Amino acid sequence: MNTLGKYIRLTTFGESHGPAMGGILDGMPSRVQIDADRVQSELDRRAPGRVALTSARREPDKIEILSGISAEGLTLGSPIGFIIRNRDARSADYSAYEGKFRPNHADYTYHEKYGIHDFRGGGRASARETVSWVAAGAICRQWLETYGIKVEARLIETNNIGEIAAKGDSTGAIVDGMITGLPVGIGEPVFDKLSARLAQAMMSINAAKAFEYGDGTAAADAIGSEVQDKPFIDPQDGKVRFKTNHSGGIQGGISNGMPVNFKVYFKPTPTIMQPMDTIDTSGCEVTIDPRGRHDPCVAVRAVPVVEAMAILTVSDLLRYAL
């Protein structure tokens, strides 16, 4: 379904080649100062064509906030509705795809599940959807900042993206995320643990294949006596801190005051600029000769999306714990 969160809830809509994307952010406290320009800048940061190594499509991605924020920029406590028009659809580019299942893409599953699918740009399955997540995240970020909470992500390149792009191929990569300033006590046992909710949020992102936090996959090889995060009283402020952070800032699903660090692993962009063998909706073998705009590495544009999803998750759980 299309709602994320329980207390601060984002509900979204929009197909890649429809008139607009958009969402409703419900549950924000009232009287939080929101700078709409900063929301716009985060969309600009995500926009294709503005990031090196991303596809050439150049959408203005201009957000229009329709409710929930006063003329003075204060939240009203009412739901914040917003839309971002799709202006640069150029459907013609996609005619080569009609009725053909792109490998590793959602075409087949959407076609089977819904009995109706837009093969042009993926419809609801398109990564364009994440523009609404980034918009909502940019709003919530300003609320989190009032608590001193910061969320940052960065790309960890695994292969040389430029080289691979030159061949019309694609590659996976890793996005590393970090949440700092989170107070102790965020996360709700036993099914809304901070770790579990972060995992769900991150694995909602297109092309995400793995999530880990703290020691992550390496924890499976670890020896108990070697990875103990020993607590101590920080003489500077008398607060409890930990000498190491194997736990990744989360113990028992609840933040422990240390930075929350996590990684999201992304697969290569499914569509590459090389002929792809597949079948079409009638089961015939066909070849797709790809055109249009495609990122050689979907993870590049996922960086602000990872931030947004972490922000939304933390906001939701913070709102509940307050």
Next chain:
Amino acid sequence: MNTLGKYIRLTTFGESHGPAMGGILDGMPSRVQIDADRVQSELDRRAPGRVALTSARREPDKIEILSGISAEGLTLGSPIGFIIRNRDARSADYSAYEGKFRPNHADYTYHEKYGIHDFRGGGRASARETVSWVAAGAICRQWLETYGIKVEARLIETNNIGEIAAKGDSTGAIVDGMITGLPVGIGEPVFDKLSARLAQAMMSINAAKAFEYGDGTAAADAIGSEVQDKPFIDPQDGKVRFKTNHSGGIQGGISNGMPVNFKVYFKPTPTIMQPMDTIDTSGCEVTIDPRGRHDPCVAVRAVPVVEAMAILTVSDLLRYAL
């Protein structure tokens, strides 16, 4: 919070050293045949002391089903309430822990969040909670079987558990899960994708640090042209299948008819049979000299829990998609 799922929902309660654990499984269709003996066997399979290499605590873990199933074993369509008594608490074993934060455990975060915490056995943070998940999973499994859906997990040992146990230390390990027979179309974009919901469920399990499906973390190193799952028509039954399964049976968050395979990475059991330096609730440095029963590798007993969580997740999404 303590409810998993939206359509088939499991709500649980219970502290490790309280009178009982239990849950309510709501949303099951009526007239599904449930064999209560099979539910009991799954609990037996999970029980400590019955699995080699797990702690010696020997709870009968006898389930009492209190509602929702007729005398003839048919579901009534009403919520299925059940309890499992805690019989073998032996609190004395835990006196060494009173007021001391075990490293990497939930003691500190629970103590801070709730202002009240049972240091004896972890209270709500104890892995004992998973007995209710296994019980509910064992009920839902019988429903999934009527659709030919099977869920299996197995341990992948990373270090030699016996050797480590002998030293009073602990180790992490991996649990590998597989869902077969799942029809195409299970999973709900964009926030209840099968992958996202599996991730949430798995990361809810005590000591889980990473989740991956399909190519998982390896996808970040992959080259797009080398990991395409090409669809074809299976001549045996005329159905669409895929030549490879890098996608792990999920595309666009929706099952594609191929086996869904995933891995969960577990950290070492936090409590080891060696002295552990830490602080207590008043900030004093103390040493815990552990007693009681502890598993050298928490992942061993997590195997049936991983199965149960996969079953509950699939059941919920299947119920919605039907």
Next chain:
Amino acid sequence: MNTLGKYIRLTTFGESHGPAMGGILDGMPSRVQIDADRVQSELDRRAPGRVALTSARREPDKIEILSGISAEGLTLGSPIGFIIRNRDARSADYSAYEGKFRPNHADYTYHEKYGIHDFRGGGRASARETVSWVAAGAICRQWLETYGIKVEARLIETNNIGEIAAKGDSTGAIVDGMITGLPVGIGEPVFDKLSARLAQAMMSINAAKAFEYGDGTAAADAIGSEVQDKPFIDPQDGKVRFKTNHSGGIQGGISNGMPVNFKVYFKPTPTIMQPMDTIDTSGCEVTIDPRGRHDPCVAVRAVPVVEAMAILTVSDLLRYAL
């Protein structure tokens, strides 16, 4: 919060004097034929200035559907996003209200709860919000019709509205609703009974003060032996029907195949065209000399809203029971 329903969910946003109202209807099955013109006609039917005895404000209330429906009018199974621009705000009319709590209105409670309130037109508390409910209802109605389910409401005038309007006063009234064609089995015990969910939906409508179904308030005076709905086999089709319908089509919270009939009681429009004594936000006694446009009887325009809310409730529960 701003979401109605669990399986077919409507989430809305918008303030009376903001740029737009709108909503997201999530959970609709795919491939349902939707006639957008019929959606527009239902908005026209609700619109002020088009109904006799309602205020003169004349908004075009043009709906713009932004997602979820194909060019051919088929639902895609994805969320249906829509907006309705607010074009005719004329805030000047409302200057008389600034900072003054209109009696029986939401001014005081919103001001206290949110610490920020738009006194011009009520902001989120305005009945303008219901335009989104009517829009969503008009979409779902077309789905319900494929099952032969019809929902109709009508006004029961209690006082002579024209006479009262002439005095600048206002009056309450009753809206009577009827759902026909509903199959047996709709409604989910014990907290999502059809009766309970209808009650919640109706009492969400601005100015609603009472809800009843079947015998309603009269049931409290009834004698058991005189109100038994006796079932019989209808010789025409061999189906079970009931000789009377004291139950109002609902037994144990579940539809029994008879028409579901209910009533919603509305209070008089709070704002009247006469001076009103009250206090302002600083506690000073003030008089409001009302201007602007006001309905003498809010129930008149509530008729299509009652229909919409019944449709949304039935759609949600039908989707679950299917």
Next chain:
Amino acid sequence: MNTLGKYIRLTTFGESHGPAMGGILDGMPSRVQIDADRVQSELDRRAPGRVALTSARREPDKIEILSGISAEGLTLGSPIGFIIRNRDARSADYSAYEGKFRPNHADYTYHEKYGIHDFRGGGRASARETVSWVAAGAICRQWLETYGIKVEARLIETNNIGEIAAKGDSTGAIVDGMITGLPVGIGEPVFDKLSARLAQAMMSINAAKAFEYGDGTAAADAIGSEVQDKPFIDPQDGKVRFKTNHSGGIQGGISNGMPVNFKVYFKPTPTIMQPMDTIDTSGCEVTIDPRGRHDPCVAVRAVPVVEAMAILTVSDLLRYAL
């Protein structure tokens, strides 16, 4: 479904003639002092056979709290699980009902919806279910009291119950509820208004046919100028109060600090001690010759249930608004 509320959530289970009723109350803050004896007293107050004019069935209704409360009576912040055993089933009394649809009862709708139904005592449709609501309400009441919030209900007799009981007949009645001490600001627009959520909760009670608050049904006859609740500053404490309370303490769906008063209208107990004509599951005309224990007026025992449902509703919304 079987969960009430969003933030403080009660999930229940149990069939009238099964082993036990019970529930899980999730979301309670930690460190609230709970007197278990007071919970038991509220169950005693509800119990049949203890109230004049109710059926003779004499269940001990002994609550067993299984989790979520410490030995010292403090909530732990974890879910509170509880069960109440069914001890006095005497199924024999009900053999006269097997396969026969009692008029105005849930037999027909349950039988059709679930395809399996316990005709002995109504199974899940029995009013026995409300024992869990009263138990949970009794816990939450103690939390509300720390805020000075009180909830009381009383019976308004419409017919002479004793006279009607003597004839083996039954009658409806009204339960009047009052919530005092509620702070301003409780209730969440636009779909979780205090009025809407109270309506849902009350209409979930067996045999409830109408709900009203404030002026209620009389509001439909009212003239606007005559029912204005004028605010003023109370000289005693400088707080805003209202000269009258036509609004019933709720404006715009949000509490305004005045007492919240409401009424619930109950139909007569469906089963009377007179022969009842009906049909059975095979469509044959049959007569039920009732035996067993039946209340002449179901509303009598509904009084504590109305209180419990008001408490649970207010607790949920208070928890969110805090």
